[in-house]
Amino acid sequence: MLMLRSRKGLLALVLSVATGLTGTQTYAQTASPAEATAAQLSPGDQKIAANSKAGHTTFVLFYRSNDQLTQTVYQTIKSGASKRNDAAILPIQVDDRAERGLIEKFDITRTPLPAVVTLAPNGAVTGVFSQQIKPEEVDGAIVSSGYAQCIKAMQSGRIVLLCVQPATRGFVPKGVQEFQADRLYRERTQVVNISATDPGESQFVKQLGLNAQSASPQVVFMAPPGVMLGAYDANVTHAALATKLASAGKCCDDKNCKHHQTATGPSSTTTR
Numbered sequence: 001m002l003m004l005r006s007r008k009g010l011l012a013l014v015l016s017v018a019t020g021l022t023g024t025q026t027y028a029q030t031a032s033p034a035e036a037t038a039a040q041l042s043p044g045d046q047k048i049a050a051n052s053k054a055g056h057t058t059f060v061l062f063y064r065s066n067d068q069l070t071q072t073v074y075q076t077i078k079s080g081a082s083k084r085n086d087a088a089i090l091p092i093q094v095d096d097r098a099e100r101g102l103i104e105k106f107d108i109t110r111t112p113l114p115a116v117v118t119l120a121p122n123g124a125v126t127g128v129f130s131q132q133i134k135p136e137e138v139d140g141a142i143v144s145s146g147y148a149q150c151i152k153a154m155q156s157g158r159i160v161l162l163c164v165q166p167a168t169r170g171f172v173p174k175g176v177q178e179f180q181a182d183r184l185y186r187e188r189t190q191v192v193n194i195s196a197t198d199p200g201e202s203q204f205v206k207q208l209g210l211n212a213q214s215a216s217p218q219v220v221f222m223a224p225p226g227v228m229l230g231a232y233d234a235n236v237t238h239a240a241l242a243t244k245l246a247s248a249g250k251c252c253d254d255k256n257c258k259h260h261q262t263a264t265g266p267s268s269t270t271t272r
Contacts (some may be wrong), residue, residue: 051121057088059090062094063114064114073133076233077116077138087138096264113131124143126148144194160190164194166215167192173234174237174262217233219233
């Protein structure tokens with residue numbers, strides 16, 4: 001079995017997203033715009049839902065006053081978004097009582113303002129920025145559909161097995177199927193499939209260091225909050241994936257687990 005070279009570009013973004021704000025993971029799990037009912041939506045949530053339906057990434061700009069700092073952040077986002085047809089800006093004034101629910105979802109009152117939270121169409125939080133945002137960060141927060149699926153799954157506490165399929169004759173490798181069927185992992189594992197030759201996923205595939213011309217599937221193994229465990233060819237086995245997960249201390253949430261201790265250091269004399 002060949003273990004492919006892994007890249008840290010994905011890891012860096014996912015980690016920054018997962019740890020940026022207290023409420024980001026909650027939003028991705030419970031308040032996806034596509035899943036909320038109209039009766040529960042504030043005006044801001046309704047705009048997010050409309051953007052989601054249109055396939056647009058929403059840059060939610062939380063601000064208190066329309067000062068120079070806020071205007072600078074707004075103009076930076078506007079400049080980047082105006083070059084694309086898949087992004088929208090949503091300013092939210094933090095004293096607006098009608099948007100209290102949206103503000104509380106992100107615990108935004110404890111964040112230096114202005115603050116920007118970017119939401120993919122599927123509800124995944126793809127970026128968190130406080131008081132400033134750079135042009136390249138605007139572009140970087142707009143991610144592909146496959147990338148967004150991986151981010152949202154990890155923000156929901158799920159293990160991800162990304163299968164990057166060739167142009168023809170793609171399949172889910174046996175080791176991936178067996179891992180997903182394992183009773184220890186099946187309730188918290190998500191398999192995501194993308195095409196290596198999909199133009200919309202080309203940057204994601206490149207970031208992962210994968211071969212877009214591979215004739216067989218390639219597998220990328222990830223775990224919450226944004227740990228890239230490895231990349232493998234189609235011959236990866238269930239045992240190899242399980243061993244890698246355990247060695248990273250991600251096999252379960254039990255702090256007394258001997259595998260968790262191996263990865264993080266002993267926390268108890270009790271092992272399972």
